[in-house]
Amino acid sequence: MSFWDAVKADRRLIMYTIGFSGTIIMEGYGLATMGNLLGIYNFKKMFGNPVVGPEAFKVPPHLQTLFGLMPQFGALLGIALTPLITDKLGYKKTVLLMVLLSAALATITFVATNVPVLLTGYFLQGIPWGLFQVVSPTYASEIASIQLRPILTTWNNLCWVIGQFLAAAVIVGFFDNMTDMSFRIPFAVQWIFAFVLLVVIFFAPESPYWYLKKNRIPEARKAITKLVRKGNAGLAEEKLALMRHTLEQESKQDDGDTVKGIRKYTGLVNNRVDARRTEIACVTWAIQALCGSSLLGWTIIFLNSTGMARDLLFKVNLAGPTAGLFGTIASWWLMQYVGRRAIYLWGCIAMCALLVGCGFSSFEEDKNKRGLIAGAILAAITLVYDLTLGPICYSIVSEVPSVRRRAATVSAARGMYLVVNLSNYWLTPLMANYPDNGGWGWGPKAGFYHAGWCILGAIYTYFRIPETNNLSARGMDILFQNKTSARKFSPQKAAELESSQAVTSAFRRTSSGDTGDKAVARVVEKP
Template sequence: MANDKTTKSGVRVNPGDTETASAGSYPGYDTDLALAAEEHEQNMTFKEVLKADRRLIFYSLGFSGTIIMEGYGLALITYLFSFAMFNKKYGAYQSTKGEYEIEYLWKALLPLVAQFGSIVGILITAPLTKALGYKRTTQLMLFLSACFVFMPFFAPNIQILMAGFLLQGIPWGVFQVVSPAYASEIASLQLRPILTTWNNLCWVIGQLIASAVVKGFEGGSDEMSFRIPFALQWIFTAILMVYITFAPESPYWHLQKNRVPEARHAITKIVRKGAPDLAEQKLALMQHTMAQERKQDTAAEYGSGFQRFLGMFRGVDARRTEIACVAWLTQALCGASIIPWAPKLFESAGLPPSQALSVNIALPAAGIVGTVASWWLMRYMGRRQIYLWGLLVMSVFLVGCGCASFLPGKAAGWAAGGILTVYTAIYDLTIGPICYSIVSEIPSIRRRAATLSAARGTYLLAGLLNHFLTPKMVGMDDQSWKWGAKTGFLYAGLCIVGAVYTFWRIPETNNISARGLDILFQNGTSARHFSPEKAAALGASEAGRPALTQYGSLGSNPSVHEARAKSG
């Protein structure tokens, strides 16, 4: 290796195998080191990954914690509609029922405006993260979130309450994009599905906390019984602000700004302490991934801001944007919108409000069990298979939920509650967490924030429709359609439509690196033929060399064997 050189970044370079990114980007890097690092990630056992990436897991969980805040806040809005003191403060007396009730218009508007706020947050996420990075963007949104909580806490009327929910939705929208994007970018290949799906578990944890808090305060006799649940969000904010202060920025963000030393420093904070060789391997692999992406659509990448935005709807990235958007749209329309309204559905099926709230606690608990079990399931089934079969099984249970409505008296409520609990567990075993994994892995690195913003925006637009129609479907007052549990029939049909799309368009991403996904999309590979072997073969063909030893051989280049020895 007498002809080897060392770049300013400190990475040893083989002149015959060095790629230099275009348009004045980061210096050259050792492609053999990058390829060996990629192979090593694919071959690591889960125990080895946990040992090597403990710090990475710790930092990622901090960003994911913001989803707990969002899940808690959104669930709290609808759960309080079954809260007597909340209805007395902001509702009107209904002589026919002999109790206070929030009017249908406000039941629709309160969660609706929170979603509008989230859409605003999503629209500003891409420019914010491009300018500030994931870390500083999250810190800014946590500060604003703490400020906005004052409005619902002190709200003297329902109009101020609505304004508070609108403003709170803005940071929630940013969290929805930043958390899965950050997890996907810093995670190693074996941890990527767990850390991205962990976001769904955080959502469920937020719902569970909200349901438990509302149940705990439902017997209160003054206004503080429903204001204290709002105040608890200040505790979440304070803890997360401290947590994220110690986290590094995504190395990919530094690389996109040609800051190799800063990227290396960030990597040294997420890999095992005292492992400089491991950090150099991960840096080389990230640089190699960026170089692969820069082979396409260079003009759009370096054009104006609007041109860069349109880039996700052009060429190869258009397909990736479509898949991410429809995957999240499918999650929004598969019936999960019933879960936040479950107490009202149980009431419409025959249960009294107190019993409806008690049954409701079982739903997020089942969701937690389902999400944790999904980590085990993903080791044996790919994302694509889980998504497909999840939709098909959920459609069956939704039909069962609809059929339960024909039972007499309280039996209908208990049957619908039991079926919906199992449905929730299946949702959180399949569609709920796997969607986060799919939409986080599908976008290219350089357009990840923009693509996730578009995908989450699609989800929220469908969510607006759900928030407008779901109370009408499950409600039993004079302004509702009085479908009750029969709502399951509609969402069962939508699950079937989603399953058909999944079969034809959503590819398998299991054990395929970010660079491998770039190669497969750039070569127009069919969704049904995505695999690590296919990516390796196409990548080797592009480079004019054999594939790695897992799928072939790189020959006798000593730099590869040296890199493997260091990484092993």
């Protein structure tokens, strides 16, 4: 099938995946709102300290750091709980429960009048947000066809960008409001997200893989029938057979290759193959966290550190999410012609070049010009990031794990991202703020720091991250089980290895009494 044939055939599948991915819009909006509110006068008056100067109030860097860290701590807890909760309840029930919880917890931030209550609300909201980060790409990867899988997994990044854009737009809308509603209504918008998501996800089916892992074949068949083209019972049976075959082969691999010294753990790493896959997923997401993306969430603070006029500050801030929208959509077109691995590699290189340019912009003497240059480069960084590392990371991380341990592996990878990102939430406010506000005064010079990480990321990508384009879950299993080099991953290589394994299996049966022709025939005919 061509890409457009797949779109026409899988319209319902696309709709259900978009519903699950909508939870990332809620998360992206919530996290971006925190950074944007630091420029709102009444927010600074309520939660900051009085200072001498035109701003009158400022939120000190240590509180800026806490505002960023608390939801990350909550997300780590949510990520740790994800494999346990989804294993018991499934993806659908888990997400519905967490959407309700997130809406209820938004009430805490809405009514907060002091820093402890606000931090408590941020921490608790981070718990469902962490779960959304894992379930959304996992669900998309499990139900999508090969043609749509890169689009539906990277759609999660676009949802993140949409959330950031909406946060920036809402803040601009209430920028001139001189009451507490200027920062309380942005929190309340999350209730609207929750209502829409509950309606959409309610009608979505559970992942068939989850039913199969529970040996609930009839429910799996019913879920698959709801996902494929209406009335195509044959296609539903084919999908069911392939899913069952993939799980059976992964189960056999688990039984035959247990890592010495590591007890069997059904959630994450059971053998050397899973260890490699988990490593790739974790480092891939760590690269995304260290490539300079953390600067984008603090654009207002960075532009403020350049001395840009306040009336331009929030308008220029809208350029970043806008560039991100175009970048993510363009990545869908790019992935039709270029593999994930190549995009990730060149994304690291391009980000490095732009971050170096961001660093050099700090040497411009004119304040407004310096701010505009830095803002333009940050917008370009957003465009490149959302064209390459931002969306492609979701695709790689959700495709690399085995089916049996996908939720646990994605949880571990996202946990690694958040742990690495903790350093960003501590360092970024210090880099962005002036020394008189407790910062280091680096401003755009922080680009030099992240450029170094991009170089290391490019080296790792070249040697360790495989190409996952056009590979089925079974093809991925074959390549990893045969310890194929990351630079040699392809559907053709998987087919060669599977063919050689089939012949070897046939000869083994011959030695135990079968005639060669009959044994080979049975292997070849097996779907």
